[in-house]
Amino acid sequence: MSTVEADLHLGLGEQRGTRLIFHSTPQCIILVVVVLHVSANTVDQTRHEKEKHFLTADGKEESFSSLMDPPSLELSVVVPSYNEELRLPVMMDEAMEYLEKRQKENPSFTYEVIVVDDGSKDKTTEVAMKYTKKYGAQKVRVLTLVKNRGKGGAVRMGTLSCRGRFILMADADGATKFADIEKVEEGLESIDEKPDNMAISCGSRAHLEKESVAQRSLFRTFLMYGFHFLVWFFCVRGIKDTQCGFKLFTREAALKTFSSLHVERWAFDVELLFIAQCFEIPVVEVAVNWTEIEGSKLVPFWSWLQMGRDLVLIRLRYLTGAWRLESERKTQ
Structure with missing residues (x-):
């Protein structure tokens, strides 16, 4: 085979490969959407009689x-x-x-x-x-x-x-001093405009991050910053600490957000705030005291890995319509 023939043959092969990629892309997207819909869990709000x-x-x-x-x-x-x-x-x-x-x-x-x-x-x-x-x-x-x-x-x-x-x-x-409820209450009061009386005040440990980094291993610090990036990239922006378990809701905001919540494990805070931002519910972040208490149920590597997976799924499932907000379900 001459050099010209070889180049021509190679060019035709590349074109076929390119066409194959373009033809398969829609099929891949459809497959991903189907998988996201099939694997999407429904919200089980039913109670056992004892509950x-x-x-x-x-x-x-x-x-x-x-x-x-x-x-x-x-x-x-x-x-x-x-x-x-x-x-x-x-x-x-x-x-x-x-x-x-x-x-x-x-x-x-x-x-x-x-x-x-x-x-x-x-x-x-x-x-x-x-x-x-x-x-x-x-x-x-x-x-x-x-x-x-x-x-x-x-x-x-x-x-x-x-x-x-x-x-x-x-x-x-x-881990958070209970008296710090006054701080999150002040945060809630600082929100001037509360549409339909909806607002959320989140306790935050972000001000303690530099000190905590000094006490953590390089690997755990990498996981922490990686998780923060995924939260910012896929779901929630403007909130530095989504995971602090000290959050104050108006009753109206709680009803609006929890009615649409799907995630039941560690990443539920992120979905909760994602839902709040979708509904344009005002969210304020307030620094609170926090102390690490022994006996945490969170396993550093595997729990962070699970949360990272959940973050990607939260975004993709809402994006593809596998999950919908409560108001969207009611209007259909």
């Missing part, structure tokens, strides 16, 4: 309220808990001391704490029930899930059972 009730201090069953109902209290605190029999008492003691003191100083201030036992294998429910017996079921209620849903699922189930005008999500480990 519809809580026990009073004297052991009687009463029905939980609904987020769809008008508020009857000032503040609801939702505490997702999974195998937290050891760490929960420290957090609850601090929270109840603060809330009781605040109520004594201002009798018009009313509150409830809903501890959500996310299918624990230890005595989390029994520990939480001690606070119901001490303070009464009007102030402390325990929602025991029949099976583990994940932190996002536990927070959603607790939030859907709230009575408060404002709803605070607080971790069971007590």
Whole structure:
């Protein structure tokens, strides 16, 4: 074969390859869309019969309220808990001391704490029930899930059972000082325009990042910055710390966001804020005190890997219509 013939043959081969790529691209896109739709989980907001009730201090069953109902209290605190029999008492003691003191100083201030036992294998429910017996079921209620849903699922189930005008999500480990609720409340008040009374105030640990980097390994620092980049690139912009478990919602904002939530594991905070930004709900970020507490359920490498995967899926599933916002579903 001559040089000219060889070049011609090579050129024809490259053209065929290029045509093959262009012809296969639409098919690949269709395949990806189909996979995203088929693998997209539906939001399971149904409750087992046992999850519809809580026990009073004297052991009687009463029905939980609904987020769809008008508020009857000032503040609801939702505490997702999974195998937290050891760490929960420290957090609850601090929270109840603060809330009781605040109520004594201002009798018009009313509150409830809903501890959500996310299918624990230890005595989390029994520990939480001690606070119901001490303070009464009007102030402390325990929602025991029949099976583990994940932190996002536990927070959603607790939030859907709230009575408060404002709803605070607080971790069971007590890593954030409960008195910092005043900081996130001030953040919420600082938002001048609240469309349909919707607003969210997020506690943030971003101001502690430089100090934490100095204490972390190079690998964990790489994972942290990689996760931050994925959050920014795929889902949420303008919020430096999406994962702090100390967030305050107006009741209207909670109903709007949690009604559309799909992710039930670690990345649920990101989807929650992504939904808020899609609905143009004002979100403010407020620096809070935070201390790392031993006993975290988050496994550094695998949990971050799972969250990274979820971030990509969140964006792609909304982009392709596999997931839709609650208002979009209602208008069709």
